[in-house]
Every structure is written in C-alpha cells, then in structure tokens.
Amino acid sequence: MIKLLRIIKAGFLNFKRSGTVSWASVLIMTITLSVITCIILLQAILNFSLNEIKEKVDIAIYFNVGAPSEEILALRDSLKELPEVDSVTYVSAEEALAIFRQRHEGDYATLAALDEIKENPLGAYLNIKAKQVSQYEGIADFLKSDDVLSSTSGSIIDKVNYFENKIVIDKLNSIISGAKSLGAIITIILIIISLIITLNTIRLAIFISKEEIGVMRLVGASKMTVRGPFLVEGIIYGLVATIITITLFFPITGWFSSGMTDFLGININEYYVSNFLQISVILIISGGLLGTVSSFLAIRKYLNK
Amino acid sequence: MIYFNNVSKIYDKDSIALDNINLTVTVGEFVSVVGHSGAGKTTLVKMILAEEAPSQGEVFFESVNVHKIKNESLTKLRRRIGTVFQDFKLLSNKTAYENIAFAMEAVGKAEEDIRKDVPHVLELVDLGKKTFHFPGQMSGGEKQRLAIARAIINQPELIIADEPTGNLDPVNTYEIIQILKKINDLGTTVILTTHNRGVIDSVGKRVITLEKGKIVRDDKNGNYVI
Numbered sequence: 001m002i003k004l005l006r007i008i009k010a011g012f013l014n015f016k017r018s019g020t021v022s023w024a025s026v027l028i029m030t031i032t033l034s035v036i037t038c039i040i041l042l043q044a045i046l047n048f049s050l051n052e053i054k055e056k057v058d059i060a061i062y063f064n065v066g067a068p069s070e071e072i073l074a075l076r077d078s079l080k081e082l083p084e085v086d087s088v089t090y091v092s093a094e095e096a097l098a099i100f101r102q103r104h105e106g107d108y109a110t111l112a113a114l115d116e117i118k119e120n121p122l123g124a125y126l127n128i129k130a131k132q133v134s135q136y137e138g139i140a141d142f143l144k145s146d147d148v149l150s151s152t153s154g155s156i157i158d159k160v161n162y163f164e165n166k167i168v169i170d171k172l173n174s175i176i177s178g179a180k181s182l183g184a185i186i187t188i189i190l191i192i193i194s195l196i197i198t199l200n201t202i203r204l205a206i207f208i209s210k211e212e213i214g215v216m217r218l219v220g221a222s223k224m225t226v227r228g229p230f231l232v233e234g235i236i237y238g239l240v241a242t243i244i245t246i247t248l249f250f251p252i253t254g255w256f257s258s259g260m261t262d263f264l265g266i267n268i269n270e271y272y273v274s275n276f277l278q279i280s281v282i283l284i285i286s287g288g289l290l291g292t293v294s295s296f297l298a299i300r301k302y303l304n305k
Numbered sequence: 306m307i308y309f310n311n312v313s314k315i316y317d318k319d320s321i322a323l324d325n326i327n328l329t330v331t332v333g334e335f336v337s338v339v340g341h342s343g344a345g346k347t348t349l350v351k352m353i354l355a356e357e358a359p360s361q362g363e364v365f366f367e368s369v370n371v372h373k374i375k376n377e378s379l380t381k382l383r384r385r386i387g388t389v390f391q392d393f394k395l396l397s398n399k400t401a402y403e404n405i406a407f408a409m410e411a412v413g414k415a416e417e418d419i420r421k422d423v424p425h426v427l428e429l430v431d432l433g434k435k436t437f438h439f440p441g442q443m444s445g446g447e448k449q450r451l452a453i454a455r456a457i458i459n460q461p462e463l464i465i466a467d468e469p470t471g472n473l474d475p476v477n478t479y480e481i482i483q484i485l486k487k488i489n490d491l492g493t494t495v496i497l498t499t500h501n502r503g504v505i506d507s508v509g510k511r512v513i514t515l516e517k518g519k520i521v522r523d524d525k526n527g528n529y530v531i
Contacts (some may be wrong), residue, residue: 002415002416013399018398138365214394215395216407218388218394219384219388219455220408221410225410
C-alpha cells in the first residue's frame with residue numbers, strides 16, 4: 001500500500017518537474033483526443049444528414065377521384081403490416097386540396113383555374129415511409145403483386161410514383177451506404193494516426209529518462225518501482241489532456257453552431273452539451289488508456305537489463 | 306566474497322578492456338585499483354554489478370555467478386552493494402533528500418526510518434545545507450558527496466567507488482577517504498578505483514595495478530606505483 005502511494009507521489013512529482021516535456025506530451029494527447037471528439041461530432045452530423053435524406057424519400061400511391069375511403073384505409077392497414085414499413089399516412093381528397101391551395105398561395109392563375117372547376121380534382125393518397133431506403137423496392141413490388149390489386153380490383157389506384165423515382169431512390173441509397181462506409185474508414189485511419197503520434201511522443205519523452213532508469217535499477221529498485229511512476233505520469237497526461245479537450249470544445253462547438261446550424265440542420269453545440277457526459281467518459285477512458293499503454297510500451301525497452 | 310575467474314572483455318581485436326583477469330576479494334578487505342585511463346578499472350568494477358557482461362569467464366559474488374541469475378535476484382543483489390561513480394549517476398529530478406530516500410525506498414524501508422536516517426547521512430557528508438537542492442544546483446564535489454551518502458545509506462556489504470574523489474578538493478578528499486576507511490573498519494568491503502596518489506598512500510592497504518586490461522601488480526600493503 002505504501003509502495004503504491006510512493007509510486008503515485010513520484011509520478012506526480014515527475015510530471016510537475018519535467019516541465020516542457022510533460023506539457024509537450026499533454027499537448028499531443030489533447031490533439032489526439034480532439035480528433036476523437038471531432039469524429040464523434042462529425043458522425044452526429046453525418047447521421048443527422050442521412051436521416052434527413054431518408055425522410056425525403058417515400059412512396060406515394062395516388063387514388064382515383066371518388067375512390068371509396070374504406071378501400072383506401074383497408075389498403076393502408078395491410079401495408080402497415082409489412083415489416084419494412086415504418087409509417088403510412090392517409091391524406092384525404094379534401095386535405096389534398098387544402099395542401100394544394102396552400103402550396104400555390106401566390107399563384108392566382110392556378111387558383112382561379114381551380115375555382116372554375118368547382119369540384120375537387122384531386123384524389124386521396126397514401127404516403128408510405130420505409131425503415132431503410134433499400135426497402136422501397138420491396139414495398140413497390142408488394143403493391144404490384146396480385147394480392148393487393150385483386151382486392152381492390154386495381155380500379156382505385158391511379159398511379160404509384162415509386163417507379164418514376166426509382167433511379168433517384170437507388171442513387172440515394174448508394175450515397176447513404178457509401179457515406180457510412182467512408183465515414184467508418186476515415187474514422188479508423190484518423191484514430192490509428194493519432195495513436196501512432198501519441199505513442200511515439202511519449203516514447204521520446206521516456207527516452208530522455210533513459211539514463212535515470214538505469215540508475216534506479218543500479219541502486220536496486222524493482223521493475224515495478226521504476227515503471228510505476230511513468231505509468232502514473234501517463235495517466236496524468238491523459239486526464240489533463242481530457243480536461244483541456246472537454247473545456248475547449250464548449251466554445252468551439254458554440255462558435256461553430258452559431259454559423260453552421262442553418263446549413264447543417266443540427267445544432268452542434270446543443271448536441272455536445274446534451275451528450276456531454278457520454279463524450280467525457282469516452283475521452284477519459286481513451287485518454288487514460290492511451291497514456292498508460294504508451295508509457296508501458298515505451299519503458300519496456302529500458303527495463304530489460 | 307568476490308571472485309573473478311578468467312574474465313575477459315573484448316570489443317574487437319584492437320580493443321581489449323579486460324584480459325584474463327583472475328582476482329579474489331575477501332570480506333572486509335579494502336582494495337584499491339589503480340591504472341592509467343583506459344586500463345580497465347571501470348570495466349572491472351562494472352562487471353561485479355553486472356552492468357557489463359564478460360566476453361569470457363565468470364564473476365562470482367558470494368558464490369553466485371552475477372551474470373547467470375534472474376532479474377529479480379540481480380535486483381536484490383544490487384541492494385547489497387553501494388556504488389559511487391565518476392559521473393555521479395544521480396536522479397536529476399529529485400532533491401538530495403529524495404535521491405537518498407529513493408535508495409531506502411528501493412529496499413522497502415519505512416517512512417520513519419527514512420526521515421530519521423537521511424538528514425543524518427547528509428550531515429555526515431557535509432551536505433546538510435543542500436538537503437532540498439537538486440543535483441543541477443550542486444557543484445561536482447557536492448554531487449559526489451551526495452552519491453557517497455546514497456551509497457552508504459543502506460549499510461551495504463560492499464561499496465564500489467569509481468574515482469570518488471575526482472572532483473573534490475584535498476580537504477573533502479581526505480574526509481571522504483576517512484569515511485570509507487571507517488565504513489571498512491566496521492566490516493564493509495570496499496573496492497576503490499583512483500588515480501590519486503595521496504589517497505593510495507594514506508590508505509596503505511591492498512593495491513591492484515591494471516595495465517591494458519591485465520593485472521600487473523597486486524600488493525598487500527601497496528604504494529602508488531605506475
């Protein structure tokens with residue numbers, strides 16, 4: 001127990017007294033942890049954007065004017081049964097007309113033409129949203145199949161817009177999966193680069209103490225007595241770097257979100273603050289682990305005599 | 306206590322540090338090793354600590370081959386030997402007090418013992434005023450005295466001193482040699498390497514002369530002759 005206390009005390013003193021070397025290591029670690037934080041935030045932005053895209057994609061089934069609503073609702077219910085379907089929204093003919101009027105508010109010519117007709121020229125429609133963009137094809141096929149059409153004898157469906165938009169939907173699908181894969185690859189590469197840089201910085205820091213390690217062994221200190229303070233120093237680097245990183249990202253995300261929220265659609269500062277605890281935990285564990293493992297690996301070389 | 310058996314250290318055919326050394330040091334002896342620079346004095350004493358390994362031959366410390374034992378055993382062995390080197394080998398990030406305390410912590414001494422003994426030994430080597438100074442703030446002579454204090458703090462069975470008086474003025478030199486002699490009188494074996502004629506003559510004990518890695522003289526009551 002007393003040995004542990006001595007090791008911790010020695011680690012603290014070494015950190016304090018090493019001055020520039022300590023702060024250089026802390027700086028490198030802060031950069032590494034900032035990279036990790038940026039990755040977390042970028043993933044949030046990416047996922048948010050991809051979801052926005054997904055939301056825009058849907059299948060609309062346009063029904064003939066005057067089609068009986070019970071049949072339309074029956075179709076809606078059977079569609080809801082499908083596992084790929086996330087939601088089905090029913091818009092009645094009257095609602096469709098109201099939405100149309102709203103959209104063409106300033107367009108007097110169109111509104112005048114509409115008043116001329118007197119009757120509602122629009123039919124009801126169903127909006128179907130799938131859970132994954134890749135699943136729309138399956139739903140469209142379902143609609144084409146005999147089961148659906150025979151019960152309604154095909155007469156109520158005017159058109160299904162999926163097949164017109166199929167190319168766009170497929171393209172969006174591949175963009176989404178491509179973006180996710182690219183995101184993952186870039187994440188891994190960045191983390192590996194940061195790890196290598198940190199490991200080697202700490203290796204250099206410990207190299208400076210190479211002779212002293214030899215002296216401690218000469219005096220008869222055990223490997224643990226020699227190694228311990230360096231590990232403690234590594235943990236301190238990690239913790240100090242974490243605190244600096246966490247503190248820095250408050251103003252950074254604040255500044256960033258004030259300019260970019262409209263463009264991105266997501267307020268990065270809010271995201272950061274609301275997820276602050278989880279992000280901190282990730283950083284503390286990463287920082288502590290990184291510092292300890294780097295120190296451990298770096299000192300092994302000099303301890304083996 | 307110490308036995309060198311046909312020990313050689315060869316770097317290449319033009320560079321032979323030790324050439325077939327056969328040597329015995331008994332418990333309680335005071336041995337001085339003299340010779341020109343490069344004669345092999347430092348290499349010889351480093352062999353005992355296993356800081357250097359021989360190209361041929363074996364070195365025994367109390368019947369234990371120091372180069373064939375496991376790491377933990379070597380660590381324990383080194384705690385029984387106090388060392389003083391020409392380049393001090395102090396820990397630059399620790400104060401004088403902490404340097405000596407470290408040697409005591411390495412053998413597992415308790416805090417009270419450390420707090421009692423360290424100031425005492427610092428007074429002994431006349432460093433009482435520099436207790437909380439760092440090696441970087443001390444002169445060569447003071448660093449040497451600190452190294453000696455650290456060497457003797459754990460009351461080792463053997464003290465190896467490689468040019469301990471190199472940076473000291475005559476008064477300090479005399480005092481340090483007196484300390485070493487007193488330690489030797491109390492039973493500690495001492496191996497000393499030096500160029501200093503005055504030291505050799507004042508000690509008046511066994512003198513081994515090395516030249517080009519070979520032992521050329523071994524006098525029981527030696528005088529300084531090169």
